[in-house]
Amino acid sequence: MCGIVGYVGSRAAVPVLIEGLSKLEYRGYDSAGIVVWEDNQLKLEKKLGRLSVLQEALQGTELNARCGIGHTRWATHGRPSDINAHPHTDCTGRFAVVHNGIIENYLELKEWLEAKGHRFKSETDTEVLPHLVEHYYRGDLKEALQKVVERLEGSYAIVVICRDEPGRLVAARQDSPLVVGLGEGENFLASDIPALLKHTRRTLIIDDGEIVDLTAENVAVSNGTGKPVKKEVFEVTWEESQAEKGGYAHFMLKEIYEQPRALRDTLSGRITPENHRVILKELNIDTHLVKKINRVFIVACGTAYHAGLVGKQVIESLVRVPVEADIASEFRYRGPLVGPDSLVVVVSQSGETADTLAALREAKRLGARVIAVTNVVGSSISREADDVIYTWAGPEIAVASTKAYTTQLICMYLLGLWLAQQRGTLPQNEIREILVELRELSAKAETILDNNSAIEEISRQYKDKENAFFIGRGLDYVVAEEGALKLKEISYIHAEAYPAGELKHGTLALIVKDVPVIALATQKALFEKMVSNIKEVNAREASIIALAMEGNTEIEKVADHTIYIPATHPMLAPVLTVIPLQLLAYHVSVARGCDVDKPRNLAKSVTVE
Structure with a gap:
């Protein structure tokens, strides 16, 4: 490191x-x-x-x-x-x-x-x-x-x-x-x-x-x-200026604002012009092997692991094959049931993450096919994997990952859709619907960034808090985990993410007056249940910051602050939902006087176990 x-x-x-x-x-x-x-x-x-x-x-x-x-x-x-x-x-x-x-x-x-x-x-x-x-x-x-x-x-x-x-x-x-x-x-x-x-x-x-x-x-x-x-x-x-701050106060803020471009670059050349199919020329897996896959493992650390948690739900939904998401440092030591009919996807921004590299080698030793999702050409993980999907996020300097995470999500969607195509598990019209929405994510991300000043104002109100909770259901809970990580790693506020349905099973004991609770409610099928969970928090007089899709104004009745993301396919919501959470963490960190780009005790590329 x-x-x-x-x-x-x-x-x-x-x-x-x-x-x-x-x-x-x-x-x-x-x-x-x-x-x-x-x-x-x-x-x-x-x-x-x-x-x-x-x-x-x-x-x-x-x-x-x-x-x-x-x-x-x-x-x-x-x-x-x-x-x-x-x-x-x-x-x-x-x-x-x-x-x-x-x-x-x-x-x-x-x-x-x-x-x-x-x-x-x-x-x-x-x-x-x-x-x-x-x-x-x-x-x-x-x-x-x-x-x-x-x-x-x-x-x-x-x-x-x-x-x-x-x-x-x-x-x-x-x-x-x-x-x-x-x-x-x-x-x-x-x-x-x-x-x-x-x-x-x-x-x-x-x-x-x-x-x-x-x-x-x-x-x-x-x-x-x-x-x-x-x-x-x-x-x-890539240009030298890409590795500089470019006028932004911090690399992290610059990299948050680079996400619309990064999303476009990651999708570039990987979707047919008619939005009919995903093209992943970098995958050299024959159709027979793809159809033999009986289990998928996604292995990563930190933020990349959170991308893997999204990938788990996405691939299971699209491909109808069991998926396990594993923390790389634990993968080797639990005797994973990996074999020749397994597909192992390792995710690492740097391509040098020691625990993930070790997991890759263990998976290959056990006979699995390994696909790497990484940002760095020529990295160890990219060279040792059987196939590589590059995120094309460009250099990421800030220790807290932002654009690497959202481009990893894009790669998860592309891989899931590609597998669904190969295995015939998703109708063509549904593939096209998702691909059309994928192309629109970049522009929608820009509209969220246009709301930065409003998110900054909300953030300032919570700079003196020492505890925060993130709740969500389905994919929202997975994104809540990444939001909590961002807040605690750069602002040093203790932050935890919980499935909203678990509140009554113990977590409510921690919800007290004025404690900030960031509630994610972007999943249409779970929206009403999520509103009920927010009311449980409201009853304890917590302070609610809610994230919802545009049009769901009912959320304002139960929230102190509401941040809207543009409407999109519910499966793709994590790409947009995480951006306000990144900005929230960034502005709280700045308001607290923390070193945003270099949080204490952390480093960018974790090349030791």
Whole structure:
């Protein structure tokens, strides 16, 4: 979950490293550090806190180095501190390393190294790496790193710099992203593409087990045995400005407003012009296999899991096949009844989520067909799945996911309709009706965003509350879970979602005077029952914020505030319903003075278990 940047070239390395790290601070911001080669030595600076603290420490220093590596950390082993910050060095200061991931056997390696006289300073798992390089180094940094990775268990993206080999960086990857940026007389390394965009769009996506040898004039990639690997250049097509705030106060708000465009992009080319059929050319599953599927599993974490909960109801309704939605961190450990006739759908914004990747591998081991829904081309999950449906949401910087979630929902609808087509479980006229409504979601999302100021005004009235409840029925309950997550992760208000029908089975004990209750009532078949449930809350003098479809004005009789979404097919309502909930969470967070884009203790891409 940390950010890595490396540079070798003819210009000053420090500004390049700092600028690159600023693009990756969303991946980790407990501490930051750099190390550069200058005057035949490695010069190191690292600091607890945000990148700005490191920048202040570097002011006034005259570093003209042309080669270096940098890191922003999200703590796993060892509390955030100056000492635990990366880069880490060996006993002599000859080698320095930055690392993303977790070295699972680090204690065993540390004990072995200590027995050989190595001295450790930090509490991190990473520190074993420079000491291992020191142990194996015989004059060639690449050969030493090859020997090091043979000893490692776990996940890693590693970059090493050596005092004795100026102008050279060597890197390795296993289950943690690593990208090379190709320049003219200079080359770059990073854990994510935004760090490279200011300098180049020509990249190499490094795969598991590969080692990179980087100089200003050359990039050589090899496998673990040293055999050269030929890599195709991946041209980045999205603009650098897409990864910037674009005039918005926060990335999260910008990304909420990008949703209409993201919805259009996700649907683009995937529906026939006549709205008759779904086209998913990326799925290479023959019809015989599709018809054999007897169970679907949707596996994900966090917000992606909530998209999976919507997908469960959608696919069961459209395809008439049992669907289980699983939290990825639990999937492997419950002995899932997965086999060759199962379809497993893994959902991950980054495509690097460690628990989801592990679930994918377990599903494949059990013989299932695996479809990935992800936003990142070339990610681990996209490469290891049998088939991939990309969300095309564009880069999402804010830790709290917004446009990634709504585009994941679109992919769930497309997959459900595609399966229904293949299996013949839905009449053509019903498929067309849903597809027509899908195309209209983008414009309807824009009308919700036009109501932002009214939602902001409602939000301000609840900024001082410390508890909130979200209720709904059917698909509304699933969206309520995502709404509660958004509120608590960025505003730190305790928020819980409950099925509205469960209120009388215990939850009403928590409903007291003036506690905010966000009530979702967009499902026509359940509307009257939902109104009855809201009345139960009303009787306890709670404060009701209701969400309903336009035309259902009866809801105003039981709510203190009402937010309407444009009318749409009830199955598609989650895409629209979640947008006011995102805005509600955003404005409450701002009003409370919270760090919206970087909520405490959280990071964007969870690449550790």
